[in-house]
Amino acid sequence: MEDKKADIYNCGKELFSSKGFKDTNVADITKKAGVSVGTFYNYYPSKEKLFMEIFMNENVKLKKRMMSSVNPEDTPLDFIKGFLSMNIAGMKSNPILKEWYNRDVFNKIENLYRQENGNDSVNFIYGNSLEMVTKWQGEGKMRSDLSSELIMAIFAALINIDTHKEEIGLQYFPEVLDSITEFVIKGLMDTGK
Structure with a gap:
């Protein structure tokens, strides 16, 4: 049974990587995996759920x-x-993760990603980064008048700016992201000393 699920997963990953989310359908996946459509639905309620499982694993x-x-x-x-x-480089170089930047796909999967507690899948980063922020605060390298959790939320906001690069303007985006990051981090490093 688990072999069939692994086959569906691997074939889905291969097809999503080569054809993209939008141009891959359940029939393509089941044909490539050599299973019936009914078998697919025994393991995944939708193409979106399979994609999100693959996306989350690639993100981790x-x-x-x-x-x-x-x-x-x-x-x-x-x-x-x-x-x-x-x-950014890792997201752009991985065809699965790159789908996050496809507006049509992003709109369709964003809610599913949030519902599936996507952030929980990378909690190890949060824990390690939270420790680092606390260390920086203790060393006087970062403001201590803000909670480390708030600072982590600010970092998360910086990471998510790249999902709005089209609205910002592609020609300006790299410089905008770099400047915003510098302004925000320097503001967080201003300990009033």
């Missing part, structure tokens, strides 16, 4: 690579800029 892999690549001794500004840069 990316975030683990990022966490192993960052230098915790960097200044908060260098750390966050590096983290954002790696996140």
Whole structure:
């Protein structure tokens, strides 16, 4: 039974990667996996649910690579800029994660992602980053008049700015993101000393 689910998952991942979310349908996946449509629905209630499972797993892999690549001794500004840069590069280089930037797909899957507690799937990042923020606060490198949880919410907002690059303007987006990040982090580093 689990082999069939793995086949559906792997074939879905391959098709979503090559054809995209929009141009992949359940019939394509079941044909490639060699299972019936009914078998697909025994494991996944919809194409969207399968896609989200694949997306979440790919997102976790990316975030683990990022966490192993960052230098915790960097200044908060260098750390966050590096983290954002790696996140954008990783999202753009992975065809599954890249779908997050496709407006049609994004609108369709965003609510599902939120409902599925997408943020909970990368809680290890939150925990590690929260510890780092608390450390920076203790060392006087970051404001202590704000809770570390609020600072983490600000970091999450910075990460999510890239989903609005079309509204910002593609020609300005990289500079806007870099400038906003610098302004925000420098403001968080201003400890009044």
